[in-house]
Amino acid sequence: MTAPDDAALGHDTSGGHGTGGRDSATAGHRATGRDFLIGRHRAIVRSGRSLAVGLRVTAEPGPGELSVAVEVAGLCGTDIQMLRGLRDDGACVIGHEGLARVVRAGPGTDIEPGTRVLVNPTHPHDPSFLLGHNVDGLFQERVLLPSAAVTGGMVLAVGEDELPEPKLAVLAEPLAVVRYALETLRRFTPGTLVVVGDGTVGHLAVRAARRWLGPARVVHVHHTAAGLAWSRQAASPADALILADDLGRPGTPGGWAGDDAGTRAGGRARAGAGRRTRAGTGDVVAVLLATPRDATVPMLDRVLAMGAGTAVVDLVGGVPPEARTPLLPGVDMAAVRAANCGGIPAVPVVHETVTGAGRRVLLFGHRGVANRHLTTAVRELRAVPGRYRELLTHESDLAGAVRHFRALAGSADRTIDGERLIKLAVHVGASAPQEGNDHDS
Template structure:
């Protein structure tokens, strides 16, 4: 699936032979991410013509010098964000997984970005692996502050995964609030088998438990500052915030004087440094705020997410709301690129799974 000149289509391209240290992998299942949709809408200028950074694949060819653990036939996940090499960002500046064969450069292989998975891994859950790893990173950092209330802002796949993982990774006593963008989003959550304690479209103080408040902001880059300000306006005496969603360059808010929000998010990349770099400051109202963010995850977060999906597949499976092949994915992505409406084929889309086998 290739982006070119504002269009999106399925084309035939030659498969490159792997050079020293390189791998060619065959995608089995891949997911569509919110950042992919932003690229399709022209809101990001990432150059890769082939998008897709969520999924699992099978090694089909290994170049000279590749370790035996990556022999052909090995099932692998690919960590899309290299912590020290900005030249490797899968599906953004390097061709991604929405193609039958993907060439992975040596920097990804030697840098530990390719992770062997058990052969019995449930491949159909692959589109949830990387986003659940993002949630694992976020909740692991927030856990250090022992929040009594967790506010999840955003009702996309990250938000829904966070709601379902929160009590398993933060503790059963944590009160979880899911803030939706629309009433239709709230209605989807109301009918879901695993729900937050509170479903709402706006926040108010009465919904908070006494003590530290945690917030996971899983919003598009044009909504993250608004979400942050909504959480800050609650006036919690101590607040820990993870800026999962993107931000425009040099983003700021008068509620946190002197803080470069974009820099705070960019300070952590691919799981480094460890522990994460956190900005602690006082809000304009004098309340203590711990602020951090991250681009990408570490391998350990992917492995934790894989273990979680293996242990509790039914807890997450229904979040894959749509499945199709490459040709069908073009139709869905064109619809998403041209509209803010997330209803596809009469159903609200949370996660699209693209299967490289027969049409579904």
């Protein structure tokens, strides 16, 4: 199944290549001989812009470390940016969403072999651990989790009676991001939630808002007509669906005053969507920017130019270093986003400012989530799996994933095999479906 890809790689991609070898993934603990080696495993390896399945050395875990077997891993929007060369993260193996099982535990660890785990990919205190970005990630059969992650509490044991469907586990981390965003936005009792972005996080936010935010009107802003078309046929659309190009035009949903602007803008409005949904709070607009980093500032500018009420904005998507907008003089958005990392502080830092036109803006962001957000997301996926299952539009094994990765890397389009990709679940373990068995939603 993988022989053609292995041959195409043309060289051994085992330990010491990039950031994936023991000597780079685990600070201060260097392999000195074959005593550490317990075999080889398959991985999707990046080398420049090339991608292939290759064999890597499987290392014995040292003190405080865990070796885990990945069962299923999900492709994230930031992964797609890395595949397209829009980010310079150094990991040779990407992937930070998924479910794994502990196969070997180093001395001093308290998680037993056989335990299923999720990995919180963003360490709140140690920037050397960012799974799938500067430490090799989950698109491989075995992952050595360094002691910094294990002792830092970044590995969450999940009981068999707590698990959702295993493939839904790829939604746990992005849904945890949404949980963080919505519980923070809820503090301001918004009358309208504007979700900007039609990737996985945007679609999760639309679905979770009904359960976690309250009765706010939900407006979903799409980057492309293809994304809008997908949402129109989805089982759980927002109250109003529009294109980003329609933002700021007359009749589009600055719509926190309440009309059927979503329909007039070429979108779809649900029955009753034209009313103000919560008396006395219609002047507060919550904005969740689930955008690629190069689109965050332009979309923020468009949103801030609409309406006059208080805007509470979460910079979920990344921002370029020292990103600024003339609409918010003196505000360093990268610093605003970095003020909240890994769920710390427990009450997020929110920056208050005013636009040049006098509009009040409450701005925050976050890198990563706390473990409690992950736990809540897992419970949600187990409780109401049907609410989220349609977002798993594609499934594959490792070899099939390489084909999907290459297609996404070479085009701005997210259409794979004739269907828009929302979330790709890659079955890494032995029970993986064969290439071509994509999920038909």
